[in-house]
Amino acid sequence: MKRAFVAAAVVAGVGAGLVRRLRSRAASRQDDLSRWLVVTVNVPPERFGETPEPLARLKDHIEIRTAPAPGGKGTELAARLCGNGRTGGTGPIARLSGNDPRQPVREALREAKSLIETGEIMKPDAPPTTRSTPGGKLVGLVTRRASGEGRL
Structure with missing residues (x-):
């Protein structure tokens, strides 16, 4: 007992x-x-102009802020989702399946950084390999997935 x-x-x-x-x-x-996603852009805050086009596309769904980067190393460009219509998970399964609602924000921040620093949106070369091999298919899959899911 x-x-x-x-x-x-x-x-x-x-x-x-x-x-x-x-x-x-x-x-x-x-x-x-509602967490801020931030990239550091290699442009001084006083030279930072209007909102870059990739972020302007999401203007109804995100909040944007800029601040000087620590140590005078450029400008921090931050964005986060806003509004009550946020739904969806943020776990690994949602991220891998492309259903994370923050993926468009990550992609827009990455594109905005590229556009501000180089004047164009940098994309990986396609196709990544010339032959259709198992390794080439894996590299192609990872390259497509990385456009919406990089480290931010």
Whole structure:
């Protein structure tokens, strides 16, 4: 009888901990949607002009801010989703399947940085290989996925 009581107490404790962890994960994912995504642009703040076209396309869905980068190393360009219509997950499955609502913001920031610094939006050469091999298919898949999901 004692063992059954101890086992039930352990199971209840583990269950309560699991529920608490799942709730905190769900709350942190909602916070992820409103987190600022930032790139540093190699342009002084006083030379930073109007909103770049890639970010202007999303102007109804994002907030944009600029600030001097630490150490006088350019300008920080930041954007985040705004509004109550935000839906979708931000976990690894959503990111890999292309359903993360922050992917267009990441892509727009990357394109804006490229446009400001070089005057054009830099894209990888296509096709990445000349022969259709398993490795070439993998490189092509990764290259297509990277356009919407880089490190920011």
